Amino acid sequence: MAKGWLIITEKENTARRISSILFQNVKRTRKLGINVYQSNNTYVLGLKGHIIQLDFPSEYNNWGKIPLNSLLRAEIVKKITQKNLAKILSDLAKKIDRVTIATDYDREGELIGVEALGIIRKANPNVEVDRAKYSAITPADIKQAFSKLTKVDFNLAKSAETRQKIDLIWGAVLTRLLSVSSGRLGKDFLSVGRVQSPTLRLIVEREEEIKNFKPKKYWEIFADFRKNSDIFTCKHVKRFDDKKEAEKAFKKISSQAEVLKFEKKVKNERPPIPFNTTEFLREASRFMSPNKAMSIAESLYMAGYISYPRTDNTVYPKTINLKAIARKFVESEFKKEANLVLSQPKLRATRGKRETKDHPPIYPTSVASKEDLKKDEWRIYELIVRRFLATLSPDAVWEHKSGLLESNGERFAFNVKKILDPGWREVYPYYRAEEGYVPDLRMGEIIEIVDKRLEEKETKPPPRYSTGNLIQLMEKLGLGTKSTRHEILNKLYSRRYVFGNPLRPSEVAFAVIDALKKNAELITLPEMTAKLEREMDEIAEGKLDDTKVVEESIVFLEQILSEIDLAELSRNLKEGVRKDKVVGKCPECGKDLVIRKSKDSKRFVGCTGFPKCRFTLPLPQNGSIYLTSKECEKHGIKKIKIRTKKGYWDLGCVYCNYLEWRESRGKEEAKKVEKAKEKLRKPRKLTR
């Protein structure tokens, strides 16, 4: 029998590092584009995350024809998504009698290991198996894990697989239900899911709040004070809801005020905490989409410039030599910043609240120069380097001044600050420091009032979420993971549920959330994830039967399908779909202008009054069309953006565009006519 040992990790990088920690004379062989690390008859292989996907058999692929009920109890099959890896696993299986699962020490990691084990056992049923559990890839941790190997936790893997089944069944059934009912099929389908739908609900409900918001008037009083040559502004301590009251107070203010309180304090401001994925994406989203930021981080990681970008951890582990990394940057574009860090007698890093042991926070692992990277890559790299150096930098020192002034019983307050020493803020210039100025005052001092203003203001609706806000909120609500949140947002964009940043929902998004709230509210709530988490834990502990959990979902969905008013659902969704196509009002008959397709599937803007009204406008045929929320001032038609492979371009108002084009064409036509006339006037040369 073969005497070999195979160690399986979740990713290539880990395989390489583990093999170098545990063995000497490691050789790397490359087959089918996959590295295997070998030392004698021991092999270390890195997977690529999940190599198997659950799906319905292909007989169920026709969305329109398959009754949804039959999908509920359809067999769920395993499809190999990483064929090359599966092939290598089968080949290696024949050379070994023992396998150690060394995937990440978490629920998904356990399942990923079991997926690989399944493929190995098919080729070699008698292979022995054990599990290495480590939470950091350091020599100490890895050696410890391999000296105390444990058993594979099949219950834990089962719980992860149950999550997959629940997600697939709910997702597929409701996605198909909505897509078929609305007629939005093909690449325009309407999706539903345990994470995306609650996220979309947040966006939709925020938009409803904004729509329903009734602004309230209020009044604020400002006064300008003068001490010597300094003029400074303070605000009345009260915000007035009543105009008369505000006017009364305003009149009372005399030409001078007494200083009731003055305080000056020096306060230190600690630098920001180390980057985990959420913090990183929130900061990067100031200038780049989370999706792009994440994909750049991934490539910087693969090139060895930064540490693993998918982490929840905000505390540097002791094993990282922070000073040594900072020292690397003395010979770099960040020389000044690194020197500031190293000028301190002792380095003290900030720490966040979340501390996990699997990956460190995101930090730079090697020095890059501007020429090594593309422009966007550099921006992300620079952000990560600056953040890292900032977490080790001295505090910023501020001078705070606060106080109270009184004029004829009316009180004014101020609270301003000024930077005395920027400290980390010089290293990390992404935040603007809001500074104000008030001169030093003495208690009891009388100050001259040179001007006063009564300002009418309005309360404002809550702001729309930005991508950065949402990723943070999703984390807080337990929606998605560090690896998926940015992808979920991307999904909402590509389904045309949302557009812009801050995010606005489309009309169909309102209809979808409305329909789901009426018929299957659970899928629009973070509670569904929370419930699933609890059940997964119980399955992992062996307290709950996985088939029961799946069955409960099936029965729940069956109930929904039997009670749903399909006609109403279809009507409401189609109305949403229709509204999203409305570009504006027809200038000729006043009916809605919509985006239509001609018989030869060319798109154009047409009037819903057709055939009575034959008004049309041309559209470009390439790229996908986005209606923006901005309207043309002249025609009241929504401005259009086109997204092509190269990026977005603003088309603006289609009507303006058309008129311009017609005019320029008219000029060209006129030119042609002129030329023709010219030709006629000129006597022709005679040719022989």
Add this chain to the structure above:
DNA sequence: GCAAGGTC
């Protein structure tokens, strides 16, 4: 062509 979760 569906979900969400890993990772490339």
